[in-house]
Amino acid sequence: MVRGKRSVWVGGAWGGVVWLWPGLVPAQPAVTDRLLRAERPRTQVYVHMGVDTLNTKQGVVRVEKLGPALVSQLGQILGNSQIKLAPVIHVGGAERPLDGYEIPDRLAEQVVLRDRYEVFPYSSREARGLDLDHTAAWRPGRAGQTRASNLGPLSRRAHRAKTHCGWQLAQPTPGVFQWTTRWGQVFTVDPNGTHPYHNRQ
Helix, strand or coil, X not given: CEECCEEEEEEEEECCEEEEEECCCCCCHHHHHHHHHHHCCECCCCEECCXXXXXXXXXXXXXXXXXXXXXXXXXXXXXXXXXXXXXXCCCCCCCCCECCCCCCHHHXXXXXXXXXXXXXXXXXXXXXXXXXXXXXXXXXCCCCCECHHHEEEECHHHXXXXXXXXXXXXXXXXXXXXXXXXXXXXXXXXXXXXXXXXXXC
């Protein structure tokens, strides 16, 4: 590997250790540049920004698992990592309902970007990595059940509460979840958090 005029010879492994010897082999820029690029760390970082921020390259962005940051700080966050740009998913776009139970990656990403956190009352678990639950239970033979307006991120425990403990769930509008406990307590969960309602009795 080479940086400038410095070179490093990589010796064989002995006892699980790879030996590096500086300055013993002449530099070969084409090969070493390719090796340096290949050895850069690969990190997946999700950065969310509005259209104005994207156009002006100034302002505040939201970095998943980190929080708000200035655009000017992104270089420090990303460091020398390889960068892969992913296509922009418009969260409020038109739905394309699917008949099958399985959730395609693009639809799953749309739901995670919309909800950001688990949709169970008062949960602070981040949506990425959770299961996506069909709000109205999926039934074979019914058309269009797998769509963003019938999906939400839930942990296994919250899913069990919904399935086996008498909790009822509705999604009156995409991204707004209304939970009703078996005692009649009603909670609405939306992008701004959990909002309890009075007992309906």
